[in-house]
Amino acid sequence: MREQAIHPAHELLEEIDALRQAGLRLEARYAEMLDEIDPNYRASAKNLLHYLGVRQHDIRQLQWELSQLGLSSFGILETHVMASLNAVSERLNDSTDGPTTEPPSEPVDFRSGIEHLKAHTRDLLGDGRSDREVRLMVTLPNEAVTDSTLIPSLIEAGMEIARINCAHDDVSAWRQMIAQVRNAALTQGRSCRIQADLAGPKSRTGSIQAQGRLLKIRPKRDFRGRVVQPARLWVSGPDAPTAPPTPDIPQLMLHSEHTGRPWGSLESGTRFTLTDARSHHCLGWLIEQTTDGLLIGFAQTVYIEEETPLSALDPHVLSGRLIGTPVVPEEIRLNVGDTLILTRADEPGTAARTIEDRVVPARLHCTLEAAFTEARRDQSVWLDDGRIGALITANDGDEITLTITHAAPGGSRIKEEKGINFPDTDFHATALTDKDLADLADLAHEIDIVALSFLRRPSDVALLQDHLNRLDACQLGIVLKIENRQAFRHLPRILLTGMRSPRLGVMIARGDLAVELGFERLSEVQEEILWLCEAAHIPVIWATQILENMAKSGAPSRPEVTDAAMSIRAECVMLNKGPHIVETLRFLGAVLGRMEGHYNKRMAMRRKLTIADFD
Numbered sequence: 290m291r292e293q294a295i296h297p298a299h300e301l302l303e304e305i306d307a308l309r310q311a312g313l314r315l316e317a318r319y320a321e322m323l324d325e326i327d328p329n330y331r332a333s334a335k336n337l338l339h340y341l342g343v344r345q346h347d348i349r350q351l352q353w354e355l356s357q358l359g360l361s362s363f364g365i366l367e368t369h370v371m372a373s374l375n376a377v378s379e380r381l382n383d384s385t386d387g388p389t390t391e392p393p394s395e396p397v398d399f400r401s402g403i404e405h406l407k408a409h410t411r412d413l414l415g416d417g418r419s420d421r422e423v424r425l426m427v428t429l430p431n432e433a434v435t436d437s438t439l440i441p442s443l444i445e446a447g448m449e450i451a452r453i454n455c456a457h458d459d460v461s462a463w464r465q466m467i468a469q470v471r472n473a474a475l476t477q478g479r480s481c482r483i484q485a486d487l488a489g490p491k492s493r494t495g496s497i498q499a500q501g502r503l504l505k506i507r508p509k510r511d512f513r514g515r516v517v518q519p520a521r522l523w524v525s526g527p528d529a530p531t532a533p534p535t536p537d538i539p540q541l542m543l544h545s546e547h548t549g550r551p552w553g554s555l556e557s558g559t560r561f562t563l564t565d566a567r568s569h570h571c572l573g574w575l576i577e578q579t580t581d582g583l584l585i586g587f588a589q590t591v592y593i594e595e596e597t598p599l600s601a602l603d604p605h606v607l608s609g610r611l612i613g614t615p616v617v618p619e620e621i622r623l624n625v626g627d628t629l630i631l632t633r634a635d636e637p638g639t640a641a642r643t644i645e646d647r648v649v650p651a652r653l654h655c656t657l658e659a660a661f662t663e664a665r666r667d668q669s670v671w672l673d674d675g676r677i678g679a680l681i682t683a684n685d686g687d688e689i690t691l692t693i694t695h696a697a698p699g700g701s702r703i704k705e706e707k708g709i710n711f712p713d714t715d716f717h718a719t720a721l722t723d724k725d726l727a728d729l730a731d732l733a734h735e736i737d738i739v740a741l742s743f744l745r746r747p748s749d750v751a752l753l754q755d756h757l758n759r760l761d762a763c764q765l766g767i768v769l770k771i772e773n774r775q776a777f778r779h780l781p782r783i784l785l786t787g788m789r790s791p792r793l794g795v796m797i798a799r800g801d802l803a804v805e806l807g808f809e810r811l812s813e814v815q816e817e818i819l820w821l822c823e824a825a826h827i828p829v830i831w832a833t834q835i836l837e838n839m840a841k842s843g844a845p846s847r848p849e850v851t852d853a854a855m856s857i858r859a860e861c862v863m864l865n866k867g868p869h870i871v872e873t874l875r876f877l878g879a880v881l882g883r884m885e886g887h888y889n890k891r892m893a894m895r896r897k898l899t900i901a902d903f904d
Contacts, residue, residue: 295354295357295358296354298381298384298385299385301351301354301355301381302378302381302382302385304348304351305351305374305377305378305381306378306390307346308342308343308346308348308374309339309342309371309374309375309378309392309393310342311342311343311345311346312338312339312340312341312342312343312370312371312374313339313342313393314342315338315339315341315342315904316335316338316339318904319338319785319904322334322785323335323338325789326785326788326789327788327789327790327791329409329412329791330409330788330791330793330825330826331396332396332397332401332405333396333397333405333409333788333825333826333827334785334788334825335396336368336369336370336371336396336397336402336824336825336826337781337784337785337821337824337825339370339371339396339824340366340367340370340820340821340824341781341821341824341901341903342901343363343366343370343374343901344820344897344898344900344901345897345898345901345902346897347897348363351363352364355377360377360380360381361373361376361377363377367820367823367824368397368399368402368403368405368406368823368824368826369395369397369398369399369401369402369403370824371393371394371395371396371397372395372397372398372399372402373399375392375393375395376399378392379392397826402826405826406823406826406827406828406860409792409793409826409827409828410424410828410860410861412766412791412792413738413766413768413792413793413794413828414449414450414482414766414794414828414860414861415449415450415480415481415482416480417449418447418449420878420882421878421881421882421885422860422885423856423857423859423860423861423862423881423885424449424450424860424861424862425447425448425449425450425861425862425864425874425877425878425881426448426449426450426451426452426484426830426861426862426863426864427443427448427450427451427452427863427864427866427870427874428452428454428863428864428865428866429451429452429453429454429466429866430866430870431457431458431462432536433466433469434458434462434465434466435532436536437469439871440466440469440470440473441469441473441476441477442871443870443871443874444470444473444474444477444479444481445477446871446872446874446875446878447874447875447877447878448481448874449480449481449482450481450482450483450484450738450861451466451470451481451482451483451484452484452485452486452740452863453466453467453483453484453485453486453732453736454486454488455485455486455487455488455724455725455728455732456486456488456489456491456742460728460731460732463485463731463732464735467483467732467735467736470483471483482737482738482766483735483736483737483738484736484737484738484739484740484766484768485728485732485736485738485739485740486740486742486768486770487721487725487728487729487739487740487741487742488722488724488725488728488742489720489721489722489725489741489742489743489744490657490658490659490718490720490722490743491656491657492655492656492657492660492708492709492710492711492743493655493656493657493706493707493708493709494638494653494654494655494656494672494703494704494705494706494707494709495635495636495637495638495653495654495655495656495705496618496637496638496654496705497618497619497621497637497638497639497653497704497705498618498619498637498638498639499616499617499618499619499637500617500618500619501594501616501617502594502595502614502615502616502617503566503592503593503594503595503614503615503617504539504541504592504593504614504615505590505591505592505593506520506521506522506539506587506590506591506593507520507589507590507591508520508587508588508589508590516588519576519586519587519588520586520587520588520589520590520591521538521539521576521584521585521586521587522538522539522540522541522573522584522585522586522587522591522593523538523539523540523541523582523583523584523585524540524541524542524543524582524583524584524585524599524611525540525542525543525581525582525583526542526543526582527542527543527544527612527613530542530613531581531582533582533584534577534584536868537868538584540613541593541611541612541613541614542611542612542613543599543607543609543610543611543612544609544610544611544612545607545608545609545610555575555578555583555601555606555607556575557575557578558574558575559574559575559601559602559606559607560572560573560574560575560601560602561573561574561575561585561599561600561601561602561607562599562600562601562602563591563593563597563598563599563600563611564597564598565591565592565593565594565597566592566593566594566597567592569589569591569592571587571589571591572587572588573585573586573587573591574586593611593614594614595611595612595613595614596610596611596612597610597611597614598610598611599611618638618704618705619639619640620640620702621638621639621640621641621651621653621702621703621704622640622700622701622702622703623651623677623693623696623700623701623702623703624693624696624700624701625693625694625695625696626692626693627641627650627651627692627693627696628641628650628651628682628690628691628692628693629650629651629652629653629679629690629691629693630650630651630652630653630688630689630690630691631652631653631654631655631660631670631688631689631690631691631709632652632653632654632655632687632688633654633655633658633661633686633687633688634654634687635654635656636652636654637654638651638652638653638654638705639651639652650690653703655689655709657709657711658718659716659717659718660689660709660711660714661684661686661687661689662686663714663715663716663717663718664681664684664689664711664714665681665684665714666681666682666683666684667680667681668680668681668711668713668714669681669694669711669712669713670689670691670709670710670711671709671710671712671804671805672703672707672708672709672710673701673703673704673707673708674707674708674800674804675710675803675804675808676696676697676701677693677695677696677701677703678693678694678695678696679691679692679693679694679695680692680694708801708804710773710801710804710805712773712774712804712805712806713774715775716745716775719748719749719752720741720742720743720744720745720749720752720753721741721749721752721753721756726756729756729757729760730760733757733760733762733765734760734762736765737765737766738765738766738767738768738792738794739753739757739765739766739767739768740767740768740769740770740796741753741767741768741769741770742770742772743770743772743773744769744770744776744783745773745775745776745779746775746776746779746782746783747779747782747783747785747786750767750769750783750786750787751786751789753767754767754786754789754790757790763790763791764792765792766790766792766793766794767787767790767792767793767794768793768794768795768796768830769783769784769787769793769794769795769796770795770796770798771783771795771796771797771798771802771818772798772800772801772802772805773801773802773805774805774806777802777805777806777814777818777900778900779903780818780821780900780903781821781900781901781903782903784821784822784825784827787827788825788827793827794827794828794829794830794860794861795818795822795827795828795829795830796829796830796832796863797815797818797819797829797830797831797832797833797859798832798833799811799815799831799832799833799834800832800833800834801833802814802815817898817900819858819859821900828859828860828861829858829859829860829861830859830860830861830862830863831856831858831859831861831862831863832862832863833863833865834849834865835849835852835853835856835862835863835864835865835877836849836850836853836864836873836876836877837849837865837867839867839869839872839873839876840864840865840866840867840868840869840870840873841867841868841869842869843868843869843872845873845876850880853877853880853881854880854881854884856881857881857884857885862877862881864877
């Protein structure tokens, strides 16, 4: 955009009026859809249409010229579009002698537009806290079912929305989490809403053929190699296995002829012996004993196979075989130029192998049925959050043949349950699966918010609304997860359809979006989603890998602190699970609290948005 001489006021007025008329044309064109919008969102829907009318034009030159005249350059017009256009027109009219026209009516003004966004945020996410406006959401891990202290600690540390991922666990575990959240919030006198994310049509890799069963445990050592913490193993009975004292301790069961003997009959420090998978003789000792199990320590690294004998030095005290070792799948490593077969049949994946001088390609099950009916030759496929790229060379309905186009220099390993993205494929299957409908029926009257996963078009949103109506659960808030190319492309219509519901939010699922649209576009795309949602007065949830390193290791990296600070642009920030999630939650709350004292929206330059040409 090249800055030119400032045009006369009457020409600038004509440009602004063209923007107003573009917005009014969209409002007229979608009048029937506006009639279906919930009254709570009707003014917001009109404002969104006006915004889209503006963003169908490149107004950067106009912005520059207005700023040179000391007028608003429309850098922050999202929440009050027509009011901004009218105000600048009025100032320009003051400098001309020409006739003035009656300005179009404004669905919201400068103050009410912002208040609409705040009110919609309260309706969906709760009242929030006095020390910060941005809400904090946390994904509950499955340990929340058994650890009675975790959820109260999260609420005390600032969690305002507890997120249940219906792709994991089951309805029994979810209900236990819900009960704990309700009880802890009531006890602490705090508000904490509950969101359930429907699993949606998963697109993941299936299981991989096992090469054996093995558990490796090793001690922690200092820089001199001295043991500072032994390798620990929790051993319980096979009939009623119990959880270890802390989640980081691996667990096995002992099938023993002495299972009738109480664990408490063993003396502290009792010695144990086993021969591990390397034929190494390993000595251990009893660290702790309860009526439920034994905590055994080893001073060396131990490789334990299934059915490994374990006994006290006096085998009459205790002896048996360790069972429950984890399956170790064979390694599938892919290099650029390799072939990978995705199978419709749910069969264990296998690595590439040579049989009679013929290379048999690696094979993996893909859980997304629709891929085998709708994916086409020459479309791209990305696996494991974009770490591995490929191109489809064939699809016969049962097998999709891929040629690897992107991998690490030494090859990239692909594991079970890793995501598979088909960014070029236009899927037509509904986002609601049979499992989703069953989960929705189970939870609709126990949660506050339902999140729709892997939606692609407005009809997915309408279908969810229909099912909520059938379940007499229209009071539920709805969060629309924008995580693929189709959903982003249809975002304006998706928002308008969602606004038929009284409580609505949008989650920017940055992980899948980066894979679907390209990492180089992620920053631009998340800005566009934020702009459109702000124009629609819809609260946004900023998600994916927020302070992930800190949640896992206890210490944040410098880039993720900056990323966390930028999340203040949204109305809610979501943290994922991790062993240090409570400390991470407190840290994020402090960062956002400090940022709110400094934050002010910056002027954005308004080039034409492709997404605004939605009709």
